[in-house]
Amino acid sequence: MNDTPTPVRLEGLNVRYGAVKAVRDLSLSVWAGSVYALLGRNGSGKSSLVRCLLGQQRAASGQIHLLGEDAWRRRTRLMRRVGVVPEEPDAPLAMTARQLAAFCSHLYPTWDDASVAERLSRFAVPRGVPFGRLSKGQKGQLMLTLALGHRPELLVLDDPTIGLDVVARREFYEELVAELADRGATVLITTHDLAAVEGIATHVGILKDGELLVDEGLEPLKARFRTLRFGPERAPAAGELRGLGALAVCKTAWGLEAVVPRFDEAVAARLQAEGDVAVAVEAMSLEEIFSAVVGNGAGGEA
Amino acid sequence: MNGILVVAARELIERRNAFLAAAVASVLPFVAPLAPWLRSPQVGEVRGAAALVMAAGLSCGLALVYGSSTIGRDLAERRLGFYFNRPLSPLAIWGGKFLAGVVLVWVTPLIVGAPTWLATGPGFLTKPMELRYLLPVLGLMAVPAALMVLAHAVGIILRDRSVWLVLDLVALAVVAVLVLWALGALFDIGAEKAVQVSEWLLLGAALTAVLVSGAVQVVSGRLDPRRGHRALSLVLWGVLLCVSAGLVAFAGWVRVTPLSAVRGVTAAGIAPSGPWLPVEARARHGLGAEMVWLLDSASGRNVRLGASAHLGWPQFSGDGRHAAWVETTYSGSHAAWLEPLLGEPAKATSEVVTLDLREGDLRPRRTTLIFPELESNVALSTSGQRLALVHEGMLSVFDLSNDALLASVRQPTDSSKFRLRFLGDDALWLSRAEENPAGPDRWKLLFYKLDLTGRRLVETGRVDDICRLGDVRVDASGRRMLVGMSGADDECTWSEREIGSAALLRTFERQPGWEEWGARFLGDGRVVVAETREGRGRLRVWSEPGLPLRDVDLGRTSQLSLLGELQPGTLLIERARSSPRYRYYVLWLPLTVDLGSGEVKLLEQGLSPIGPFVRAQGGPNAAPGDLHTSLFFSADGALILRDPTTGARRTLVPVP
Numbered sequence: 001m002n003d004t005p006t007p008v009r010l011e012g013l014n015v016r017y018g019a020v021k022a023v024r025d026l027s028l029s030v031w032a033g034s035v036y037a038l039l040g041r042n043g044s045g046k047s048s049l050v051r052c053l054l055g056q057q058r059a060a061s062g063q064i065h066l067l068g069e070d071a072w073r074r075r076t077r078l079m080r081r082v083g084v085v086p087e088e089p090d091a092p093l094a095m096t097a098r099q100l101a102a103f104c105s106h107l108y109p110t111w112d113d114a115s116v117a118e119r120l121s122r123f124a125v126p127r128g129v130p131f132g133r134l135s136k137g138q139k140g141q142l143m144l145t146l147a148l149g150h151r152p153e154l155l156v157l158d159d160p161t162i163g164l165d166v167v168a169r170r171e172f173y174e175e176l177v178a179e180l181a182d183r184g185a186t187v188l189i190t191t192h193d194l195a196a197v198e199g200i201a202t203h204v205g206i207l208k209d210g211e212l213l214v215d216e217g218l219e220p221l222k223a224r225f226r227t228l229r230f231g232p233e234r235a236p237a238a239g240e241l242r243g244l245g246a247l248a249v250c251k252t253a254w255g256l257e258a259v260v261p262r263f264d265e266a267v268a269a270r271l272q273a274e275g276d277v278a279v280a281v282e283a284m285s286l287e288e289i290f291s292a293v294v295g296n297g298a299g300g301e302a
Numbered sequence: 303m304n305g306i307l308v309v310a311a312r313e314l315i316e317r318r319n320a321f322l323a324a325a326v327a328s329v330l331p332f333v334a335p336l337a338p339w340l341r342s343p344q345v346g347e348v349r350g351a352a353a354l355v356m357a358a359g360l361s362c363g364l365a366l367v368y369g370s371s372t373i374g375r376d377l378a379e380r381r382l383g384f385y386f387n388r389p390l391s392p393l394a395i396w397g398g399k400f401l402a403g404v405v406l407v408w409v410t411p412l413i414v415g416a417p418t419w420l421a422t423g424p425g426f427l428t429k430p431m432e433l434r435y436l437l438p439v440l441g442l443m444a445v446p447a448a449l450m451v452l453a454h455a456v457g458i459i460l461r462d463r464s465v466w467l468v469l470d471l472v473a474l475a476v477v478a479v480l481v482l483w484a485l486g487a488l489f490d491i492g493a494e495k496a497v498q499v500s501e502w503l504l505l506g507a508a509l510t511a512v513l514v515s516g517a518v519q520v521v522s523g524r525l526d527p528r529r530g531h532r533a534l535s536l537v538l539w540g541v542l543l544c545v546s547a548g549l550v551a552f553a554g555w556v557r558v559t560p561l562s563a564v565r566g567v568t569a570a571g572i573a574p575s576g577p578w579l580p581v582e583a584r585a586r587h588g589l590g591a592e593m594v595w596l597l598d599s600a601s602g603r604n605v606r607l608g609a610s611a612h613l614g615w616p617q618f619s620g621d622g623r624h625a626a627w628v629e630t631t632y633s634g635s636h637a638a639w640l641e642p643l644l645g646e647p648a649k650a651t652s653e654v655v656t657l658d659l660r661e662g663d664l665r666p667r668r669t670t671l672i673f674p675e676l677e678s679n680v681a682l683s684t685s686g687q688r689l690a691l692v693h694e695g696m697l698s699v700f701d702l703s704n705d706a707l708l709a710s711v712r713q714p715t716d717s718s719k720f721r722l723r724f725l726g727d728d729a730l731w732l733s734r735a736e737e738n739p740a741g742p743d744r745w746k747l748l749f750y751k752l753d754l755t756g757r758r759l760v761e762t763g764r765v766d767d768i769c770r771l772g773d774v775r776v777d778a779s780g781r782r783m784l785v786g787m788s789g790a791d792d793e794c795t796w797s798e799r800e801i802g803s804a805a806l807l808r809t810f811e812r813q814p815g816w817e818e819w820g821a822r823f824l825g826d827g828r829v830v831v832a833e834t835r836e837g838r839g840r841l842r843v844w845s846e847p848g849l850p851l852r853d854v855d856l857g858r859t860s861q862l863s864l865l866g867e868l869q870p871g872t873l874l875i876e877r878a879r880s881s882p883r884y885r886y887y888v889l890w891l892p893l894t895v896d897l898g899s900g901e902v903k904l905l906e907q908g909l910s911p912i913g914p915f916v917r918a919q920g921g922p923n924a925a926p927g928d929l930h931t932s933l934f935f936s937a938d939g940a941l942i943l944r945d946p947t948t949g950a951r952r953t954l955v956p957v958p
Contacts, residue, residue, distance in 0.1 A: 017528075056386045056525040079389040089383040094316050106308045107388050 005068025007154045007186040008053065015048045015210070022048040024210040026062070030203065035180065035187040037197045037218075039290050040207030046190040049207070050158045053188070054084060067154060080108060083147030083185075085160040089139040093132030097125055097142050101139045101149065107151035110218040116149045123171065137168030144172060148179055151153035155179075157189040160185055161196070165208045169196060176200065208294045218286070223300060226263035229280040236271070243267070248292045259284070259292040305390045309398020310405070313372070320364055320406055324413035327356050348548035353418035358442060363822075369453030372399050373520060374461045378522035392521040400451070400516075407446035428477045443476050451512045457533060458519055462531040480546035487553040492611035493591030496556070500549055500902060511541035552587075559585040561595045561604045566939040567955055568592055570912050571615060572929045574672030576622025577601070578659055581941065581955060582610050595666075596625060596657065599929060599943055599954055605657070605664040614652075614679045615645045620724065624686025626656045626702075628676050652676040654689065656702060670705045680747045681722035681730070690722045690730050690752075691791045699730060699754060709757040714750065717772075725780060728754055731802070733774075738767055744788045745771045763804030769794040770820075777823040778802060778925065784821045784829065796821040796831055798848070800840035808848035812861045819862040825870050825926045830897070832862040832875065839877060841928055842898055861888060865911050868946045874911060874931045892934075907939040909944065 008030035015023040023045040030036040040046045051057035052064055055075030066070040066078050091100055097120055105111040111240050120127060124143040125134065134142065140160060147155060157176075161169045179185060180200065191197050204221055206214035214221065228244065230236055232255045241249060244267060246258035263281070271279050284292070332354035335345045342348050373396075376382040385395045416935045459470050481504060488496045515537035523530020560629040564583035571580040577600035585591040592610035607613055607627065607737055614628035630652050654671035657664060673693040681690045688708065690699045696711040713720070719735040730752040738744040748764045768774075770786040777783070786794035787809075796818060798807040803881075812818060827846035832839065839856035856862065860879035868874050873895040878888040892905040912933045927946040932955075934942045941955035 051525055054387065058384065058524075058526065058529060075386075076389050076391040076394075079387065086383050088380055090381045090387075091834040092312070092316055092381070092384065095312075103308065103312055104388065106304065107390065158544060159424075268314070 006030065006065070007067055008036070008188055009065040010049075010053070011063040011065075012065060013049070013052065013061050014060045015045065015057070015059040016051060016164075022210050023052075023059075023207075025096075026207075026210070028205055028212060028215050030186060030188050032186050033202050034202040035189065036203045036205060037201035037286075038188060038205045038207065039192075039197075039286075040190070041195065041294055043278060044207040044294075045210040046207055047158060050156060050188075050190060054079075054082070064230060073076045080110075080150070081153045083150065083152035083155045085140070085147045085155075085157045087158040087160075089131070089143050089164060091131045091143070091146075094130050096128050097145075098127040098132055098194050100131065100142070100167075101127075101148060102150055104146055107296060110150045112151060115151075116145055119145045119148065119175070123175070128279075135168075136163050137165060137171075140164050140168060140172055144175060148175075151183065151234045153185060155185050155187045155189075157187065157191070159190050159192065161191065163195050169193060171196075173200065194287040195285070196261070201286075204286065206293050213293055214289075221289060222283065222286070224262050225284045225292070227261050227282045227284055228258045228260055228263075228268065229282065230258070231279075240271070246247055248295070259288075259293075305394030306397040306401055309385065309390065309395055310401040313402035314405060317368070317402070317406060320410055321413060324360060324410040327360060328353075328414045328417045329639065330356060331414075332421070340922055349418050352423055353415045357414040361407045361411040361442075361446040362449055364410060365403070365450040366453045368406060369407055369450035370405045370457035372403065373454060373516075374457035377458075377525070377530070378461050380525075386525055392524060393517060396517045396520040400513075403450045404447055407450060408443055411442070411446075418495040444620055448509050448512075451509070451516055454516045454539060455512050455519075458516075458527075458531055458534055462527050464528050464531060466528070466531050466535050470535055470539070472536070473543065477539070477542045477546050480543075480550050482547065484549040484553040486744070487550075487557060488591070490612070491557055491588065491591040491593060491609035493585070493588045496553075496587075496589035496591060498588055500552075504545065504549070507541060507545040511538050511545075514541070555589045556585045556591055557609075559593060559606075561597065561606070561955055563958065564593075564955060566957055567912075567935065567941045570933065570941065572933070573618035573622040573625075574620050576618070577929075578618065578622060578625065579933070580607075580616040580625075583955065586958075596659070597954060599933070602954065603664065605666070607655075614676070617680055617682055619682040619686030621686065621728075622683030623660050624652060624656060624658055624682055626680050626682050626686075626689055628652045628680060628691075629655050630675060632666070650675040652693075654680060654691070655710075656686075656689075658686075669700075669702065671700060679722075681724055683724040683727040684842055685727050688724065690724065692720070692722070697730075697732065697752065697759065698750065709752065709754050711752065711757060711759045714748070714761070716758070727924070730754070732759070735771055738788075740767060740788070743769060743771075745769070747771070747774070747785070747804070749802060751802065756893060762802045763800075765799065765804050771820075773820055775822045777827065778825060782807065782823070784823065786818065786821070797831075798829065810842070810844055810848070820864045822864050822866070824873075824897075825867055829896075830864060830873060832864050834859060834862060841875070841895060841897070842875070852897075852900065854895055854897065854902065856893070856902060857897070863890070865892075866928070866930040868931045869893055870926045872926075873897060873907065876911060906944075906949070909934040909942065910937075912941070 006029050011027045013023055013026040014021065026049065038046055038049070048057065052059045053066060053071055055071040055078065058072060066265065067081055069078055071078065101116050105113060123138070123145065125138045125142050131142070144160065161172050164172065167190050177200055180187065189197060201218050203216065204214060205212055242256055244258065244260050245262050247261045248259040250257050268281055270281055331349045334340050335342070335348045340348050373382065379889040385414055414549065461466060485497055485500060488500060515534045518537045519530040519534035524532035528847060553716055561581070561583070563586045565586055567581055567583045569582040573579060577598050579597055579599055581595045581597050582592055583595070585593050591909055594607045594610050594613050594616065595604045596607060596616060607616065608629060612630050616625045616627040618625050630650050652673050652675050655666045655668045656669060657666045675692050676691060687698055687702055689702050690697065692713055695713055696710050696714045699708045700706065701708050714734065721733045723731045732750040732752065734748045734750070736746040738746050745768050746764060746766050747768050749762045750759050751762050752759050765785055767788045768785050769788045773786060773950045775784040781801055783799055785797055785799055787797050789795055793812065795812045796810040799805060800807060810821065810829065810831050819832040819834060821829060821831040828851070829844040831842045833842065837860060839859040839862050841854040841856065843851040845851050859877040859879055863876040865874040865876060875893050876890045877893055877896055878890050880888055890910065892909060892911050894903050894905050911931070912935060932944050932946050934944055936942050939957045940953050943952045943954050
C-alpha cells in the first residue's frame with residue numbers, strides 16, 4: 001500500500017429524484033491506474049452516479065471522494081486533474097475545435113497544445129469547422145482530445161461511444177489504450193459497448209436499479225462465472241442447481257443451460273462422476289456475464 | 303476572475319451576431335425621417351428619437367432573450383456541463399454569463415446610437431456631469447440589466463415545471479398582498495415619503511434577490527434543474543417575503559404610534575373649556591405620516607383618532623365634554639394611493655365621529671351621518687347634543703342623540719370660507735367671508751343666524767371691508783368682536799362690533815405711521831392693540847368703554863403676536879427680531895407684559911408658546927391662565943404644560 005489516495009471512493013451513496021431512488025447505498029472504489037467499467041442498463045443510475053462523482057449534482061446522502069477530496073466542495077480544483085467525456089457532446093455548437101482548445105488552454109495550467117494538435121490531426125478532426133457541423137464520430141474524438149489535453153490523472157467517460165459507428169468506436173478506444181499505455185491514468189467508464197471495454201477494463205461494476213450488484217476485478221469475475229450445459233439425457237434436479245448457485249437457467253433444444261456465478265471445478269467434476277450426466281463447462285464473455293446478472297429479472301448477489 | 307472573463311468572452315463570441323445586428327440597426331435612424339409618418343422639419347430630433355427607441359428596444363429585447371435562455375436553456379439542453387466539466391467555479395460560470403449579458407445589453411445600444419450621435423453632435427455628453435443628466439443614462443443602463451436577471455429567474459422557474467412552480471405563484475401572491483397592504487397602509491396615514499422610500503427599498507430588494515438567487519441557483523443547483531429551482535425560489539421569495547413582511551410590520555408599527563413615541567408635535571388646538579386638546583404629531587419614523595390625538599392635559603389620558611390626512615380637525619362642544627370630527631375614507635374602483643398612477647380620483651366618503659370625553663373608556667362613536675366629501679368641519683353645540691355641518695350646499699343641524707335631522711337650509715353662496723358656531727344649543731351662527739375686489743387681503747364678512755325652530759337662515763349683519771380675516775376676536779361673553787378694518791392706505795384699524803349685527807361700537811384709532819399687528823380682549827373687557835413703527839413695538843390699552851388707558855413700550859421688534867393673559871392684567875406676547883445669521887428668518891421671544899406697571903420680562907429661555915400654532919376653533923376669547931398661555935413647545939419640540947402662577951413644567955408630549 002502506498003499513500004496515493006484512491007482516485008474514486010464512494011461510500012453509502014444515495015441519489016433521489018423526489019420519491020424515486022436512482023442510486024441506493026452504493027459504495028465502490030476505483031484504484032489508481034485501474035480502468036473501471038461501470039455497466040448497467042439504461043436508467044440504472046450510471047449517469048446520476050457520474051454527475052455526483054464530478055460534483056455536478058448533490059447526492060441525497062453518502063460520501064464522494066475524488067482524488068482524495070470531497071467532490072462537491074472541491075469540484076473546481078479537482079477538475080484541473082480530471083478529464084471528462086460526457087454522454088452527449090456538450091460543446092457549444094458554434095465553436096470550432098481550435099476555439100475549444102484555446103478556451104480550455106486558459107483553464108488548465110497543464111494544457112498541452114502540441115499533444116492536442118497532434119491528436120486532432122491523428123483523428124483528422126477539422127479545426128476550423130464549428131462543433132455543430134462535425135460528424136458524431138468527430139465530436140466524440142474532439143471531446144476525448146479535450147478531456148486528455150491537460151494530462152488528467154483521472155478520466156471519467158460517460159458512455160462516450162454511444163451513437164458512434166464501428167470505426168469511430170475503434171479509433172476512440174485505440175486512443176484511450178494508447179493514453180493508458182503512455183501515462184497509466186485511472187479511468188472510470190460507463191458504457192454499453194461491453195465488447196470493446198472488455199479489452200481494456202481491469203475492474204467491473206454492474207448497476208441494476210441503482211444497486212451495485214458486481215464490483216470486482218474483471219479477471220476474477222470472468223474466472224468465477226461459467227455456463228454449464230447439461231445434455232438431454234438427464235437434467236439436473238432443482239436442488240442440484242441450487243447447490244451450484246445457478247444465476248440463470250434456461251432450456252434449450254439440446255438440453256439445459258445454467259449460469260453459475262461461483263464456479264467450482266470440484267462440483268462440476270462430481271456431477272460428471274455421478275454417472276450419465278454430460279456437463280459442458282464454458283467460459284463467459286463480459287457481455288454474457290452482464291446479461292446474466294441484469295437480465296431476465298435476475299437480481300440479488302451475483 | 304480569470305474564469306469569469308473566460309466564460310464571459312466565450313458567451314460574447316457565441317452571441318457576436320447581436321453586435322452585427324446592432325451595427326445594421328444603427329443605420330435605420332438615418333432612414334427613419336424618410337418614413338411618411340415620421341416626416342418632420344426636425345430631422346435631427348426624429349433621427350435621435352429613432353436611435354433612442356431602437357437602442358432601448360434592442361437592449362431590452364436582448365436582455366429578455368439572453369436572461370431567459372443563458373442558463374435555463376443550457377440546463378434544459380444539457381449544455382451547462384461544458385462549463386461544469388472544467389475547473390470553473392459555479393460563481394465564475396454565473397459571473398461570466400452575467401458579465402457577458404451586461405456587456406451585451408450595454409454595448410449594443412451604444413453601437414445603435416453611436417452613428418446618430420456622431421452625426422448630430424454629442425448632445426448631453428457635452429453637458430457637465432450633473433445628476434439630472436446622469437440619472438436617465440443610469441436608468442437606461444439599469445433597466446436592461448434588471449430585465450436580464452429577472453428573465454433568468456423566470457426562465458428557470460418556468461422551465462422546471464415542478465411543484466415548486468405552484469409554490470412560486472403562492473409566494474408571489476403573498477408578497478404582492480403584503481406589499482400592497484403595507485404601501486396602502488403607509489399611504490393611508492399620509493406617509494408619502496415612507497411610501498417612496500419603501501418603493502425604492504422594494505425595488506432594490508427585488509433586484510438584489512433576483513441577482514443573488516440567480517447566482518445561488520447555479521452554485522447550489524449546478525446541473526440539477528430542480529435543486530437549482532428550489533435554491534432560487536428559497537432565496538428569491540425568502541428575501542422578498544422578509545422584506546415585505548418587514549414592511550408590513552413597519553407600517554403597522556407606525557400606525558399604532560402612541561403619543562409618547564411621536565417625533566414632534568406639528569399642530570395643537572384647545573377646547574373652549576376643559577383640559578382637552580387635539581394634538582397633531584409626526585408618527586414615529588413615519589417619514590411624513592402625521593396623526594391626530596385627543597389629549598387630556600390634566601391627566602395625560604389620550605386617544606389616537608387616526609391619520610391626519612383623513613381627519614377633519616376635531617371640534618369641541620362649548621362645555622368641553624364632547625368632541626366631533628369628520629373622517630374621510632376612500633373607496634371605489636381603486637385605492638386612493640393608486641390615484642397618481644391611474645389618474646382617476648377615488649370616491650371619498652365623509653363620516654361624522656363623536657367622542658364623549660367624560661367616559662372612562664374613550665371609544666369614538668361612528669354616527670350614521672355619512673356624506674359625500676364634506677365641505678367644512680363640523681360645529682358642536684354647547685352641550686354637545688347638536689351638530690352642524692355643510693354638505694352639498696346645505697347647512698344642516700342634527701340631534702346627536704339619535705342622529706336625526708333638525709333643520710336643513712341652503713347656504714347663501716357656495717363660498718367655502720365660512721365658520722359655524724353655536725350660541726348655546728338653539729342658535730347657530732354662520733360667518734362667511736367673501737373676497738373684496740378693492741384689493742388683496744381685503745374681505746367682506748357676512749353674519750347669519752339659523753333659527754332652528756323656523757328653519758330659516760337670516761343675514762344679521764355684515765362688514766364690507768375688513769383686513770386680517772384670521773384675527774377676528776370674540777370677547778368672553780360672546781357678544782362683541784374685534785375686527786380689523788381696511789383703510790384707504792391699506793393699513794388696518796381695529797374696531798369693536800356687536801357679534802350678531804356687526805354694528806360698529808367703537809374704533810381704536812390708529813396713529814400715523816404705526817402698523818397694526820393684532821388686538822384682543824382682556825378678561826376684564828379691556829382691549830389691547832399691538833403696533834410697531836420704525837422697528838419699535840408697543841401695546842396700547844383701551845378701557846372697556848373705548849378710552850385710551852396707557853401705552854407700553856416693547857423695545858426693538860419687527861413683528862408682534864398677542865397670545866393671551868397669563869394672569870389677569872399680565873399679557874403673554876411674542877416679539878420678533880431678525881436672525882443675525884439667517885437673513886430671511888426671524889427669532890421669536892416670549893415676553894410677559896404687566897399692563898399695570900408696564901414691566902416687560904422674558905418669560906423663560908427655551909420655551910415657545912403654542913399660540914401661533916393653535917388651530918382656532920372660533921370660540922370666545924380665552925380666559926386668563928388657560929391653556930392658550932400655559933402650553934409651550936420646549937427647545938427640543940416637546941409639548942410642555944407650564945403653570946402660569948408657579949412656572950412649574952410638566953411634559954405632555956415628549957420627543958425622543
